């Protein structure tokens with residue numbers, strides 16, 4: 292666990308694995324923090340230098356006043372990599388984390404060796420849907436929307452058979468600062484990365500969950516189709532957070548992609 296000041300805010304991050312291995316960065320989703328990667332990291336810790344962090348407004352990182360932009364989040368990641376002296380990294384991003392991954396691949400292509408875009412898209416939702424969500428959170432906090440979010444995060448099977456874990460991940464969600472959450476909703480609302488998707492040069496794998504209620508498989512596939520050479524993979528029995536629900540399957544897909552990209 293470490294804390295670093297970048298762009299005027301403190302970011303919480305962890306560096307694990309092999310100090311001299313290729314860098315592998317994981318970027319979390321809306322309402323989550325770096326703990327969502329805990330069951331994926333062990334598959335890579337023997338070969339990679341792994342960087343986990345809480346993006347602004349989330350986890351133990353600072354939550355400056357809303358709103359944020361995807362470029363704010365991207366600036367934070369670039370500054371964090373500078374601080375850690377990581378010149379180039381493979382980037383795995385979940386949902387809004389995948390939007391940050393797409394943006395860094397366009398803005399700083401020399402720093403991205405490979406990209407895994409998990410349950411994400413170049414455009415997520417509509418301005419109206421995000422405006423509604425921001426208004427709801429500004430009005431009553433995250434608690435009243437939490438159960439609806441959890442329904443998109445996890446499949447019915449996961450929710451029925453692993454209720455204590457659902458409670459734990461729900462606790463993570465509702466403990467996100469309201470303005471950190473709403474600020475990142477605004478970043479997603481305002482981001483349309485489709486015009487630049489064709490400029491992504493990093494080898495890219497797009498992964499979808501077959502029961503994802505937030506970025507359905509056809510939406511993820513639509514983004515894969517915009518990125519030159521991108522591959523698409525579908526995980527059966529997964530919602531929006533396969534790093535929690537299907538970590539072994541996701542780890543295998545990430546590992547194969549990184550090998551094909553020549554990282555190890």
Ligand SMILES: O=C(O)CC1=CCC(=O)O1
Pocket residue numbers: 319320321322385386387388415440443479505531
């Ligand atoms: O809360 C959701 O609907 C899931 C989600 C959308 C963007 C993100 O990062 O998570």
